Amino acid sequence: MRRSLWLVGLGLTLLAGCAxxxxxxxxxxxxxIIASTTRFDAQRFxxxxxxxxxxxxxxxxxxxxxxxxxxxxxxxxxxxxxxGQCGTVAEQWPAQATGQGRYLLRAPKGKADxxxxxxxxxxxxxxxxxGTPDGTxxxxxxxxxxxxxxxxxxxxxxxxxxxxxLTQLATxx
Numbered sequence: 001m002r003r004s005l006w007l008v009g010l011g012l013t014l015l016a017g018c019a020x021x022x023x024x025x026x027x028x029x030x031x032x033i034i035a036s037t038t039r040f041d042a043q044r045f046x047x048x049x050x051x052x053x054x055x056x057x058x059x060x061x062x063x064x065x066x067x068x069x070x071x072x073x074x075x076x077x078x079x080x081x082x083x084g085q086c087g088t089v090a091e092q093w094p095a096q097a098t099g100q101g102r103y104l105l106r107a108p109k110g111k112a113d114x115x116x117x118x119x120x121x122x123x124x125x126x127x128x129x130x131g132t133p134d135g136t137x138x139x140x141x142x143x144x145x146x147x148x149x150x151x152x153x154x155x156x157x158x159x160x161x162x163x164x165x166l167t168q169l170a171t172x173x
Contacts, residue, residue, distance in 0.1 A: 027055050028135025032163025036117040039099030042070040044125040045118065052127075052152055053140035053171040062088060064141060070097055073105055073116070109145045120158040127151035138164050146173065 008150045026033070046068035063076035073093045080086040080099055093105040093114070101118035114132065122126040131138035140146055140155040152171065160166055 005048075021132070026132075026135030027138060027165045027168055028131070029163035029165075030133075030135065034117070034119070034131075034133050036099065036101035037120050038100060039045055039121060040067075040098075041125075045121065045128070045145075046070075047053045049128065049141035050173070051139050051171050052142045052145075052158070054107070055137055055168055056170065058137055058139065059170060061139070065090075069142050070103065071095055078143065084085070111173050119162055120155065122151050127155055129155045129162075131159070131162065131164065135164065138169070140169075140171070 043150075046066050049064045049066070051058070051063060054061055058080045059073060063079050065074040065076070067073070072095050073089045075093060077089045077091065078086065079089045091108050094108060095103040095105050095116075098104050098115075103116045105114040105116050107113045114137070115134075116130055117132060119129040119131055126143045128141045129138070130141060138159055140152060140159070142152065156166060156169070156171070159169065
């Protein structure tokens, strides 16, 4: 009897080892180490950014504006109303610094809070990569709507290095 129970237990253990874990939410491999950049400077990061690449749930996000004190971010969305008129809608997201280049963004009513980590920024603070450790979203930001192909390519490499799936990242020209 004891041997039978032992064999059943062994069989269940082996089956459990074959079972697949549910997929992790988001667009990055959670086993890859991630860190925010130590080069972050809130004053240099402040100002207007264009979203040059984003994952599907943020396809309508066009821009981000960071306040100089880091206390709030404005997210600029392309939205259309029921009559077909389209335009830019700004949402204010109060922010709380949680570390070097790390923020907790408080969502407007009806949305979920977001963690924002600045993963990389180029020397001139012209291009940046932001995301979150759980990989639920990530953006490539730039000060301009076009140009900087070398910086955009470097930003994609940073996302890849941090475990993000680039196949689902929509890059805008």
